[in-house]
Amino acid sequence: MxxxxxxxxxxxxxxxxxxxxxxxxxxxxxxxxxxxxxxxxxxxxxxxxxxxxxxxxxxxxxxxxxxxxxxxxxxxxSTAMLQWEIDLQISELAALYGFEAAAEIYRMSFKAVEQLGELVGQLAIPCGFSPRPTVYLAAGEVGPRELLAEHEARRRAGLPGDFVEHADLLGRFGFDRAAAIVSPGSAEADPxxxxxxxxxxxxxxxxxxxxxxxxxxxxxxxxxxxxxxxxxxxxxxxxxxxxxxxxxxxxxxxLHRVASSWAVATVPQAPEALWPGRALVWEASEDYCYCRTTTDGRIVFGGEDEEIEQPEAREELDEAKTEALRRRLHALLPKARLDFSHSWSGAFGQTEDxxxxxxxxxxxxxxxxxxxxxxxxxxxxxxxxxxxxxxxxxxxxxxxxxxxxxxxxxx
Known part of the structure; x- marks a missing residue:
């Protein structure tokens, strides 16, 4: 037993x-x-x-x-960002298991989001399920050159998306970053x-x-x-x-380890404070942050992950992590109101690959x-x-x- x-x-x-x-x-x-x-x-x-x-x-x-x-x-x-893109880039996954295996894994993930959307529609579950593009932003050591290489690897695998440079990214979404990969096929929901x-x-x-x-x-x-x-x-x-x-x-x-993540939700924002298309946004760095919107116009913003399993140790960091998220949200979206209606933290399992x-x-x-x-x-x-x-x-x-x-x- x-x-x-x-x-x-x-x-x-x-x-x-x-x-x-x-x-x-x-x-x-x-x-x-x-x-x-x-x-x-x-x-x-x-x-x-x-x-x-x-x-x-x-x-x-x-x-x-x-x-x-x-x-x-x-x-x-959960922040319920239903992405087909996974924590390791396709190029990183290919370095571990070969390109064909990495490509197949990414395609199965893409198909999973698509099929989940079909299921929610068939069952008529009122959970705010909405298809969304993703914006994968240059961050840290991952700049335009690295993102372009990742974009080419995805295209070789038959995955959709566009490489977007700074001026176009700023004009389309308002994000002042060097570059991004913009891809269709993801979604959001009320988990x-x-x-x-x-x-x-x-x-x-x-x-x-x-x-x-x-x-x-x-x-x-x-x-x-x-x-x-x-x-x-x-x-x-x-x-x-x-x-x-x-x-x-x-x-x-x-392969398995436990980590903790922190998240906040703002008060409902004025429309001009939100980015066009309400895409799911995340950063191409190891210590990445991510954000989405809700049906009532809030921004859900998370990240600041730590390899912490004990609840007491996680809770001790709640206040500092919330303030760190506030600063990072302001840097990404300077027009957003920084009043938080909710803040929380949680543990999750992850793997080396x-x-x-x-x-x-x-x-x-x-x-x-x-x-x-x-x-x-x-x-x-x-x-x-x-x-x-x-x-x-x-x-x-x-x-x-x-x-x-x-x-x-x-x-």
Whole structure:
């Protein structure tokens, strides 16, 4: 039996983001007796919600478990910039795994955002989902020459986008940077409403939502089982771990590490303070900041990441990080009002190669997991739901190997 780590939602994030519950979802219930299902999903954040929706659409009998309010852990801390561009440039990824592998990974990420948009439209989830371009700004040691090389690598991979020099960038968006890559195909959403809308659809199809705490997993036998703190057992054909960055010992991987990020949301801005097209904006530097807008005209601005896991250490930096974000926001958008309505911080999992850990847990054939999303949380969550759904049905594609939990560290 495998024991999960115990962590509360308050440890996953601190402060309050701008997302509020907007979609009714059935309350989680406790389990009165042992039960069975096809798949038990542990964790009812955005990954678990996408997983439950997809599995119920496949006709699976699903039990979805969370010890606290669904979506109010890491999901509520997400800035929900649904980008297909990942933390490592395609040229950096190619240096690790070869150009063809890097190109395939980027194309799968692009397709994931597109398919997520289609899903939200089909289900009519009111979550503020809007297609957006991205503006990838020169920053730090990454100047026009480096961005142009990255643009050429993307074009070779069949990915869309334009290299934009200073004058055009300033005229089109108002950003006083040396250059940028402007690309279509990304999106934004309200992550909490998206999560709750997916859960509502899954439960409408018969998924059972439990407000219970999982204390151990067994995925090594002829069937899988999750033991709850109440002593009840959920038996299943497979277990999916969708618990954010909180990984049980059996999923430990030398690629994975935990970091913390900080974010703020301004008061609603005057239209002239916002950039045209409300693109998703991020910087081409290791210590990058990123921003987007909300449907009511706020600017959500984040960054200042640190490799900190302990909640207390993260919270001690909240005030200093908020002020640092204020200065960086002013430097990028000098016309913006710097009054903040919300500020928050959260922990997230990331990997050395910028790719998630998705697939079967080695040595535990009925235990599947999805971790290490980095800056592409919801995009990789969608990708995980499709990959794990296929594995549960016994289907495996060649590209799944790029995200294998036991892939070797390329360093």
């Amino acid at each position: 495998l024991d999960p780590q115990t962590i509360r939602h308050d440890d996953l994030r601190h402060g309050q983001g701008p997302w509020l519950p907007g979609i009714a979802r059935p309350p989680g219930r406790t389990l009165a007796a042992d039960t069975r299902c096809d798949v038990v999903v542990v964790g009812a954040g955005i990954t678990g919600a996408l997983m439950a929706e997809h599995l119920t659409a496949m006709g699976k009998d699903v039990v979805l478990i969370d010890r606290e309010r669904e979506g109010f852990g890491s999901t509520a801390a 909490l409403s998206l999560c709750h809308g997916l859960i509502a659809m899954a439960t409408k199809r018969g998924a059972r939502l439990l407000r219970e705490e999982a204390v151990s997993y067994d995925g090594s036998g002829a069937t899988a089982a999750v033991t709850l703190k109440s002593g009840r057992v959920v038996e299943a054909g497979a277990i999916v771990l969708a618990t954010g960055y909180v990984m049980p010992d059996c999923v430990q991987d030398d 910028g790719l998630p850990l998705i697939g079967r847990v080695p040595g535990h054939p009925r235990l599947l997991a999805a971790y290490g999303y980095g800056g592409n949380g919801i995009t990789f969550s969608f990708l995980a739901s499709r990959m794990l759904g296929a594995l549960i049905e016994g289907r495996e594609e060649s590209w799944f190997r790029h995200f294998a939990i036991d892939r070797p560290n390329p360093a």
